[in-house]
Amino acid sequence: MPELDIKNVDLDDGITQVSLSGFLDAHTFEQLDESIGDLFNEGKFKLIIDLAGLEYISSAGAGVFIGSLAEAQENGGNIVITSTTPNVFEVFDLLGLTQIFSMVDDVESAKKVF
Amino acid sequence: MTGTSHKELIIPNLTKHLSSVRDAVTAVVQESEFPNTDMxxxxxxxxxxxxxIMEHAYENRDPESKLTINLMLDADSTKFEVRIQDSGKEFDPSDIQTPDIETHVAAGKRSGLGIFLMRQIMDEVKYTFVSGVKNELKMIKYVR
Structure with missing residues (x-):
């Protein structure tokens, strides 16, 4: 069964890189929701979401980022999306989220957004 | 007729089976003459x-649930068609208004975008009540 794998790595300047691989859909989104909730509880609000390994995302998955963005920004942070594959980028585009989120090509560029 | 593909699938009302749905759609498109570009x-x-359907029509996340969802998938060189049947609560997507994404994000709302995507992607999205079956959602995508 397709699953979601989440790896969190603390970078400099209070930034956390969240790397996702696998499938982010209505079955797995709660896993990510809990993981981001845990980061917020630890006071980590500057998140780089690395989607290089993500094979599939549905609206349930995108909903996690939508639901977290305002809280991150209210606490001096942000959610920056990076390294999307063409299919994953297409979902952000269809939902109009490319105008809402900072979306960059790689992690180094994402660090400069904060 | 050559170039056509048909599959029927019955899945339990559990989100872990969404991957089987995606696999079935992939197979039907690949086995037909419908172009892969829209896959x-x-x-x-x-x-x-x-x-x-799992979230709204059935509202039932019991892992022992016996509720099922039936899918009939057809593709040929001119169109892809899916009929999805369930016996849950009547749920008409046409009642749902198109969301304003900026308002959605500002409110931190996590759901409600699926129907928006379905309407954006498919050329026809029709809901009907079928006696003895209950809800049927038919969606069609035509080759351009």
Whole structure:
């Protein structure tokens, strides 16, 4: 069964890189929701979401980022999306989220957004 | 007729089976003469439709649930068609208004975008009440 794998790595300047691989859909989104909730509880609000390994995302998955963005920004942070594959980028585009989120090509560029 | 493909699938009302739905859509498109260029979008639209039934029509997340969702998938060189049947609460997607994404994000709202995607991707999205079956959602994507 397709699953979601989440790896969190603390970078400099209070930034956390969240790397996702696998499938982010209505079955797995709660896993990510809990993981981001845990980061917020630890006071980590500057998140780089690395989607290089993500094979599939549905609206349930995108909903996690939508639901977290305002809280991150209210606490001096942000959610920056990076390294999307063409299919994953297409979902952000269809939902109009490319105008809402900072979306960059790689992690180094994402660090400069904060 | 050559170039056509048909599959029927019955899945339990559990989100872990969404991957089987996506696999079935992939197989039907690949086995037909329907062009692969729209495949990812169609997979997404069907996934969203089934996920919506699980969330709204059945509202039942019991892992022992006996509720099922039936899918009939057809593709040929001119169109892809899916009919999705469930016996849950009547749920008409046409009642749902198109969301304003900026308001959605500002409110931190996590759901409600699936129907928006289905409408954006598919050329026809029709809901009907079928006696003895209950809800049927038919979606069609035509080759341009």
């Amino acid at each position: 990812h979008r169609i997979i997404l639209a069907v996934d969203e439709a089934v996920a919506n």
